[in-house]
Amino acid sequence: MVLEAIIKSRFALTHPLAMLFFAIAITTVSMGISIATFPDYSSVLCIAFITIGSMPVLFQIFTQEETEEAEHPASPATFLERHFNIISVFVFLFIGIAITYCFWYLYLPTELGETIFAEQDKNLERIGQLRGQATAGAALMACESHDFWAxxxxxxxxxxxxxxxxxxxxxxxxxxxxxxxxAWNASVVGIAVGQEILVNGLSGGLIRAIGLIPHGIFEIGGYVVGAIAGGIISAAIAKKIYLKKEFEIIIKDVIILVIIAFILVLLGALLEGFLLLSG
Known part of the structure; x- marks a missing residue:
């Protein structure tokens, strides 16, 4: 409960940067606990501990957002303006987790790193194999064609x-x-950058990180907006307001948020496809 009490929802919304340091702390502690308890499963267990530690503050944030949506409905066009702080909370949480994974990937003993980063390493190996096939003109992500739209x-x-x-x-x-x-996506990104730093130095790692930004902004943005949509409706149901008129307002807003999330993911996919085929 100590980590959960470090940061409150109102403080996080008014000072989103604090989530960066919260993420660094909770990721480091989660790694230590997962290694100490179930080392063979620490790769996935660490993500679970990060999730458990983050949920109280994030659920409070969703509850506040749900109340705001119901009491002060506004045009979906102003979504970014109205939800800028909660989006910032998720972005800084993502960055904090990625930075921490990158740091410990570089500085933990190799044997320990092979255990706690095992699943992320496997994921990156699969991505590398698929990209290698694409460069040779074979399939990428189960596609038989290197046509842009496919x-x-x-x-x-x-x-x-x-x-x-x-x-x-x-x-x-x-x-x-x-x-x-x-958190899983952040861990994979952090380790990918860490691998690049080990091979090509700090400058190579920075180039790799920058290369992920164009399509990553849209993809992670889509996941975050989706998480906000699901979290708001979950908070509304938890408060048992589904028989009240305000629930209809929330449902309409959530549907629009889901559409925005899919559009962001689509834009990210188009940009990533373009970068892969032109690279």
Whole structure:
């Protein structure tokens, strides 16, 4: 409960940067606990501990957002303006987790790192194999063609849309449960940058990180908006307001948020497909 009490929802919303330091602290502690308890499963268990530690503050944030949506409904066009702080909270949480994974990937003993980063390493190996096949003219993400639309829609978007759907489902049933997928993606990004630093030095790692930004902004943005949508509806149901008129307002806003989330993921897939084929 100590970590959960470090940061409160109102403080996080008014000072989103604080979530960066919260993420660094909770990720480091989660790594230590997962290694000490179940080292063979620490790669996934660490993400679970990060999720558990983050859920109280994030669920409080969703509850506040749900109240705001119901009491002060506004045009969906002003979504970014109205929800800028909560989006910033997720972004800084993502960055904090990624930075921490990158740091410990570089400085933990190799044997220990091979255990706690095992699943992320496997994921990156699969991505590397697929990209290598694409450069040679073979399939990427189960696509038989290197046609732009086939690659972007049938492969990348289809895969990322599944992640988004799971983000919505987890957020709906577990409130802030979508943080599990967001934390997982952050860990993979952090280790990818760490691998690049080991091979090509700090400058190579920075170049790799910058290369992920163009399509990553849209993809992670889509997952975050999806998480917000699922979290708001989950908070509304938890407060048992589904028989009240304000629930109709919330449902309409959530539907629009889900549409925005899929559009962001689609834009990210198109951009990633373009970068892969032109690279």
């Amino acid at each position: 690659l972007s829609l049938s492969c990348i978007f289809a895969n990322n849309a599944v992640v988004l759907i799971w983000s919505l489902i987890l957020a709906f049933f577990y409130g802030a449960g979508a943080i599990f997928l967001i």
